[in-house]
Amino acid sequence: ATFRSADIHNADDYPTVVAVKYMSDVLEKKSGGKYKIKVFNKGALGTEKETIDQVKIGALDLTRVNISPMNAICQKTQVPTMPFLFHSVEHMRKSLDGPAGEEILKDCEAQGFIGLAFYDSGARSIYAKKPIKTVADVKGLKIRVQQSDLWVSLIGAMGGNATPMPYGEVYTGLKTGLIDAAENNIPSFDTSKHYEAVKFYSKTEHSMAPEMLLMSKVIWDKLPKADQDMIRSAAKESVAVQRKKWDEQEAKSLAVVKAGGAQIVEVDKASFQAVMGPVYDKFIVTPDMKRLVKSIQDTK
Amino acid sequence: MELTVLALSFTLLLIIGVPVAFSIGLASVATILAAGLPVAVVFQKMVGGMQIFSFLAIPFFVFAGELMLYGGIAERIVRFANSLVGHVRGGLGMSNVIGCTLFGGVAGSPLADVSAIGSVMIPLMKKEGYDADYAVNVTTHAALVGAIMPTSHNMIIFTLATSGIASVSVLSLILAGLVPAILLTLCNLGAAYYVAVKRGYPTRGAFPGWGEVMRAFGASLPGLLVVVIILVGILSGAFTATESASIAVAWALFITAVVYRTMSWKNFMTACAKACKTTGVVLLLIGISNAFGYFMALYEVPQLTGELMKSISSEPWVIFFMINVLLFILGTFLDMAATILICTPIFMPIAMQFGMDPVQFGIVMLINCALGLNTPPVGSVQFVGCAIGGISVGQVMRSILPFYSALGICLLLVTYVPAFSMWLPNLITK
Amino acid sequence: MGSASSLCWGRAPRQGKAKNMNFYTKFCAMLSKISLILAVIGLLAVVLCVQWQVIGRYVLNDTPTWAEALALLLVLFVTAFGLAVGVRDAGHIGLESLVVLLPEKWQHRIEILIHGLVGLFGALMVHGGWLWMMAKWNEKKPMMPVPDGIDYLPLVIAGVLIVLFSIEHIIALLRGQVVEPAWN
């Protein structure tokens, strides 16, 4: 059977797209040609939210999404989204590869999703017309956020004016001054050409919300155990490929934005961390979530 | 197999006369059953398609157009156009062209345009001794310009149809439409003059003087300002396209109710009700086309079409010509919004591969769709024009050729000379 | 002017008016009028939401994050009511020129079939909308304290109205009557 997998990224060589294609190769080899995966990128099958719902009812086999749209569906997925939870990329990778990551993936099962893997999405930082050095510089800035309570609350805690806006309007918005800033990882700062509109990328690195690869439980339950294990291990193998590709992409994008005149600004992260208490109070509500946060913080 | 089900059921439903939106919906359901996927996906795509923020600009432009239609803005624009060119040969035809173009600019849809200006101008022209077919052709062709003059809700529909292929900003598209709109207007004026001379229509009255022109301009200015508000609003960064459209609604209401004092309570309610019905009709079509688009992506229709076209020729001009012919044919059967939503994902990738800018493609697409509005079997603008003029579609074909050729020339220029559409957006947004 | 623009949307006007409006026709006329009133209120509210967003951003320097979400939800309701009334007023654009070539009797049968098919799609809308609404009722909508499934409520409402109005059209056709728009 050929499984269908969705991705919203346009580039055919985007790290997550490449990773799922790699997973398909591995799976094909392991199963002796029984299984393959066809990736529909460019958002052909819908938005991330739509593909999640399709996976839930079994209309789609797999989808690769950011963890944010899962937040409303599966509570524990909020944990890796939390601001300043991971202190480095290594810490993030180690935590998600460990028992904490497994527990979060497992938690999606009750909602109809088989969590197969976490992929990297880098660290998100704020870019604006002016450099941001401490949290005081954010005060009153109109910052574009995704339509999500967590992101609104996160920017609000920094003292910014969170402005939800569709991704497609951000370029014009930054260029014309409708908004003062936006936040994203370096590759998105590059591919969206937002660096043409605003020049200062301040490394707040406020969140390392990862990407997820989800499989439909409806489809999954029809497969024999041996085949399920094959799919799981193929997904796990693709993670290393994605990470390698991601690091290359980040280095490449960094060079592009720098050549385009963008300046990378170092930030006093402690000043940001100090104001994040209310965000944790609001979103980390259950004992399980608190335990997960603690265990990630304790991961060395 | 699934694609055959999709194409056959859609064509069959369309031919027996099921409304386009429902034909698409039922064909999608049939296809998804054939594919063995849950029917619920059709309805997910439908709601998803209706729910994109930028789509809010559509009800707003529709609403503003209805307010202007019922609020007496059309009459003032006609008076201004008449003072300017009413005295030349075929003068009423000329003022009709200018009036339609200006009103089409503010009101956003060819249909609102032909209803508003046509119901003032066509009877007037007939009374002055012009033939009904001439009066109708002048009006309906000038009304088409409304589709590419800013503000146009069809442009918003196009920007959304492009998502996932390229990112096209509403602003670039608005700017790209300006020069072709002026070109189209000049072509329309030329055609109107040509037929007037050929049929020996009389001249009437003398030039009323620049004082009168300025007075008439002043009276129509508040209405015309809608376009300026929208353009300045987006260009200055004060508002998004959607916010600008909502301000256009407030402005249209303010002008007609407070400045002109021509908006009665009854007319206001009628305008609101019409706007709601049109919004329902248009957004249903958009939503359900999203389901259609899902199948086209799933079965890779754009790639297949592209490969087929490339197998015929690798010359850009041949490819662009084929695209134009196909768009024109589809446009004669389908409504503008449906053509845009169905054809953009199919033809834009291949046009881009052969070097056409997405913004330029948008204008080519809009002109083709506009032509379809004046072409049987389904030409909604032509229907309305004929209804007002009291003639049949057959009768109107008598003098359509000069107008049609004028539009055709414009289409070719926009297709093969990128500067016509791209010069202004490149100048301002780069 | 009004008649001209309604002409283009609808089928050619026919002779004969519903003289003795039966109870069902009266009921549908009332539903259609209420739907349109609700749609108008919704449309005005959408305009206000977006303007409030502008005011919030510039005057209060605190963008109301719910305004966009609410406008998007309301526009679904405006669409639902508007499109249902469009079905009753025969307002959806279709191809009719080829059916005109058939004999009168067959035209009549095909018109009944068309309304039947539209009604069928309405029923499917109710079914599909209900399914998603239930599936997503426990998820919270971002930026607003309502369930995410509420997005599908308009689909259910529109579907029910379409079924009712299609039945009305079929009855009218069988009796040789015409459904008059309740409010134009």
Ligand code: NA
């Ligand atoms: Na226009």
Ligand code: NA
């Ligand atoms: Na046509």
